[in-house]
Amino acid sequence: MTIASGPLHGLKIVEMAGIGPGPFCAMMLADMGAEVIRVDRKGVASPIAVPHPRFDVTTRGRRSLVLDLKKPGGAQSVLRLVDQADALIEGFRPGVMERLGLGPEVCLARNPRLIFGRMTGWGQTGPLAGAAGHDLNYIALTGALYAIGSADRPPSPPLNLVGDYGGGAVMLAFGLVCALFAAARSGRGQVVDAAMTDGAALLASSMYGLKAAGVWSGERASNVLDGAAHFYGTYTCADGKFVAIGAIEPHFFRLLCERIGIEVPDLGGHFDRETWPELKRRIAAVIATRTRAEWCEILEGTDACFAPVLDWDEAPAHPHNVARGTFIEIDGVIQPAPAPRFSRTPGGVQRPPAEPGEHTESVLADWGFTPTEIESLRGTGAI
Numbered sequence: 581m582t583i584a585s586g587p588l589h590g591l592k593i594v595e596m597a598g599i600g601p602g603p604f605c606a607m608m609l610a611d612m613g614a615e616v617i618r619v620d621r622k623g624v625a626s627p628i629a630v631p632h633p634r635f636d637v638t639t640r641g642r643r644s645l646v647l648d649l650k651k652p653g654g655a656q657s658v659l660r661l662v663d664q665a666d667a668l669i670e671g672f673r674p675g676v677m678e679r680l681g682l683g684p685e686v687c688l689a690r691n692p693r694l695i696f697g698r699m700t701g702w703g704q705t706g707p708l709a710g711a712a713g714h715d716l717n718y719i720a721l722t723g724a725l726y727a728i729g730s731a732d733r734p735p736s737p738p739l740n741l742v743g744d745y746g747g748g749a750v751m752l753a754f755g756l757v758c759a760l761f762a763a764a765r766s767g768r769g770q771v772v773d774a775a776m777t778d779g780a781a782l783l784a785s786s787m788y789g790l791k792a793a794g795v796w797s798g799e800r801a802s803n804v805l806d807g808a809a810h811f812y813g814t815y816t817c818a819d820g821k822f823v824a825i826g827a828i829e830p831h832f833f834r835l836l837c838e839r840i841g842i843e844v845p846d847l848g849g850h851f852d853r854e855t856w857p858e859l860k861r862r863i864a865a866v867i868a869t870r871t872r873a874e875w876c877e878i879l880e881g882t883d884a885c886f887a888p889v890l891d892w893d894e895a896p897a898h899p900h901n902v903a904r905g906t907f908i909e910i911d912g913v914i915q916p917a918p919a920p921r922f923s924r925t926p927g928g929v930q931r932p933p934a935e936p937g938e939h940t941e942s943v944l945a946d947w948g949f950t951p952t953e954i955e956s957l958r959g960t961g962a963i
Contacts, residue, residue, distance in 0.1 A: 591760070602699045604749035607637075640930075640933045644938050651960050654962040659690060668694060669752070670682075674709050688771075698771060699749070699774050708721075747777075811833045818870055822872070823872055835884050908929065
């Protein structure tokens, strides 16, 4: 399964094991060909346990060693890895790496080209920097959570996609690649402070602009993209399954009306919010007359901006996803394939998820530790 290419092939990255966005960021970098070494901590378990490492999809693609950073030689071994690395990823609370003797000042003094990637919810600074939290808390602070869900219910948690992954992991990966690009030209590394509050706020850039322009309401389910509009939302079919309609543009909505067999309304008032509830009721009544499969026959592949709402089991089997190889199977676990696609340097999954510490000795040996040094670390309990 190991690949020898990818746009990041040749980069060496040390990942201090964490939860949520840190592992996802490291997975993305490994999928793109980087050699990522995961430093797991002895006796530390994920808050959402899985019965076998193969199900922990976001740990795929890299080797794992376990180090006890509080035992003699543990932290020093990490510094030995840092000496050879292009980047480091850590997701502890502010100050933890410093207390371990692994802070950016120490690491950059040893390796001036190092990119020190820091992943937190609140950021390295600010009144909340030292507080605990999770995705839901971080997106709540940015306005994003308030905008998601029905008008007559509390805001709906959008899984942990907006804070952990979109606002956190993807932003950190972007920051690391930007900093690596700068280091290639200047020879100088730097710290990347990726906060999920910052990233989630950035994801909402267009909404803040629309609100300032007076065309986006602060109330849930009252706007073009939040489920209020008849032309942008989900509908229930005769079999209890759902379809998603996103015919924002009038000419796409006209085609939708023609396809589902309703009279085309006056499209001059397409964005008139007063007309939306009645049109939504009319469309809902029509969609409820056929099964999801029947609507797929009528609408899928047209410019009506339509898709079936698929569950976790159905999505990997959809013909479009199959044709593009959007999902892959590793050790019996169906999971998303690496993305995005590259024409010359394609990425790929280098290896399945590892048991914590599965590669401790091989990683240390490959990164320059002698057999005597490895035996010494075992003697101190560091490994």
